[in-house]
Amino acid sequence: MKPFAYVRAGSVTEALTAHGGRPGSRYLGGGTNLVDLMKLGVERPETLVDLTRLPLDDVEETADGGLRIGSGVRNSDLAAHPLVRTRYPAVTQALLAGASGQLRNIATTGGNLLQRTRCAYFQDPAKPCNKREPGTGCGARDGIHRDHAVLGHSAHCIATHPSDLAVALAALDAHVELQGPGGIRTVPVTGLHRLPDAEPQRDTVVAPGEILTAVLLPPETAGLPSRYRKARDRASYAFALASAAAVLDTDGGRVRHVALAFGGLAHRPWRATTAEELLLGTEPTEDAVRRAVDAELARAEPLRDNAFKVPLARNLARDLLNALAAGPRT
CATH class of the missing domain: 3.30.390.50 (CO dehydrogenase flavoprotein, C-terminal domain)
Incomplete structure (x- = not known):
């Protein structure tokens, strides 16, 4: 076990300061992906910043008829929320199709979107993987790749993104709210994740230290089939x-x-x-x-x-x- 520092943040500002944008810092939500990667030796953080005590666990109706979903909302709670079930049924269906009931009870909305690929080459430090260690090659390309990408892949990476929720949110024109030291910005879900190109180690456009604080579902797709x-x-x-x-x-x-x-x-x-x-x-x-x-x-x-x-x-x-x-x- 590699020793690491642990900080339980009491506010978003405190979390941003504790993380500091440092390469060895990681935010911790439900931990259903990060903790597994730590056990495998893929992630070896120097500091874990716990976000679970932050006030990011509400689903709120916005003034224009959309929904604002805090990034700490558990997947099971989001799937069961009456406004989600009636206005955005694809979200509920996607969440219920993912993982087990036990995992949905602990996994968070933000963590679901930011989870990393389940490619076996990425998850095994003994195997070559440009996503885990740039420049080592993509073992999956000439290896076992039945589960891998058929669209948008590159010579450097053929991994797929595992989230079910992200697919539903992309179709519903959702945005995410990102908060960093410079303030708050919003990014469409369709622009949150990157194609691998020559930098497969960069999964998303989230800047170092930024926190995904909310998902915004728009009024324009509310109630549509x-x-x-x-x-x-x-x-x-x-x-x-x-x-x-x-x-x-x-x-x-x-x-x-x-x-x-x-x-x-x-x-x-x-x-x-x-x-x-x-x-x-x-x-x-x-x-x-x-x-x-x-x-x-x-x-x-x-x-x-x-x-x-x-x-x-x-x-x-x-x-x-x-x-x-x-x-x-x-």
Whole structure:
């Protein structure tokens, strides 16, 4: 065990000071990802700054009809919240598809979004991994990569982002609130996570020392029909091989608003902008949906052992969009 300092912050300002933007500092929420990585020797922090006593555990309705979700809200509480269930059902569905009930009871909203990849090469310090140790190579590219990316990957990293919640939030046009020494800024969820490019060690655009303090769900997507679906190797407690979240609203038989995001396919939630552009303003027939989804996934670059993910994601997206186009079950 590597010794580390522990600070239980009493305020956001105290937490920012204790962290100080130092490379050896880490924020601790539920710990369901960070503590595992410490046990594996992947994370070796010098200082842990505990955020669990901060007033970041409320779900509040905003003046414009959206929701502000504190980053410390537990996944189980968020999934069960009546305003989330009724206005943003894809969020509830995504959370209930993730992990086990025990983990949802401790995992936090902010931690869920900032969790790191579950790539076996990243999690094993004995294996090469550019994300864990830049310049050592990507062991997964020529190794075991069945679960890895088919979109947006690079020669340096083919890992996928594991969050179910992030996919639903990307489709719902959510933003995150980041607070640092220089103040507060907001970033769209679609821009929070990075593609690996030549710097796979940088998962997100969060600056050193910044705290993700809240998720902001907008009023524009409140109450719109939304769904989340996930394909995995077993019925529970497994990360997505592929997943999809969709929002679809029609007016006079034509698409007035559409959003589609994929999970399990890339280093970040993948917003399917090509498919959305093809569907907007059209009649959402099965043929129109098929053409739009196919056009989006034409960009996929599967590897030796994960080409199956492309038709899997295609079928998930088609089923979701067709179900939303058909309207609520009676």
